[in-house]
Amino acid sequence: xxxxxxxxxxxxxxxxxGIVFYPRYFEMFNAAVEEWFAARTGVSFADLHITRRxxxxxxxxxxxxxxxxxxxxxLEIEVALKKLGRSSCDLEYRITCGGADRVIASAVLVYIDLxxxxxxxxxxxxxAGLAQTNPVRHSAAA
Numbered sequence: 521x522x523x524x525x526x527x528x529x530x531x532x533x534x535x536x537x538g539i540v541f542y543p544r545y546f547e548m549f550n551a552a553v554e555e556w557f558a559a560r561t562g563v564s565f566a567d568l569h570i571t572r573r574x575x576x577x578x579x580x581x582x583x584x585x586x587x588x589x590x591x592x593x594x595l596e597i598e599v600a601l602k603k604l605g606r607s608s609c610d611l612e613y614r615i616t617c618g619g620a621d622r623v624i625a626s627a628v629l630v631y632i633d634l635x636x637x638x639x640x641x642x643x644x645x646x647x648a649g650l651a652q653t654n655p656v657r658h659s660a661a662a
Contacts, residue, residue: 522600523556526659529593539588545623546581549613551660552597553629559656561649569634576629579608583625593617604650607631607639
């Protein structure tokens with residue numbers, strides 16, 4: 521386990537059929553990445569974007585939807601770093617509920633300068649933080 525965010529399925533996540541509308545999973549991935557990044561590096565996305573003027577947009581994303589999630593389910597969103605490159609990182613996401621897979625995905629994020637839009641090498645402090653492997657569990661249930 522690299523990093524796990526516990527997130528309840530809320531009314532805003534579901535469609536008329538009462539299941540999570542698939543684009544909401546991508547929003548959940550993004551929420552988990554924000555929490556993972558802050559937990560690993562000590563730098564919030566607010567600080568990264570506003571103070572440092574850098575970002576980490578997703579440039580590639582693949583997903584497989586395995587089973588539906590419903591309002592009231594408590595999802596566990598695992599974020600695992602698979603590769604840390606010069607200016608990018610490969611992530612794997614796994615969303616489960618009660619130990620059963622719901623969504624599995626992989627993504628590539630790139631560290632960019634927000635003003636130029638160009639990629640840059642990870643700064644040493646962020647690279648060191650991202651490379652950590654200690655397990656972290658965070659809850660957004662409150």
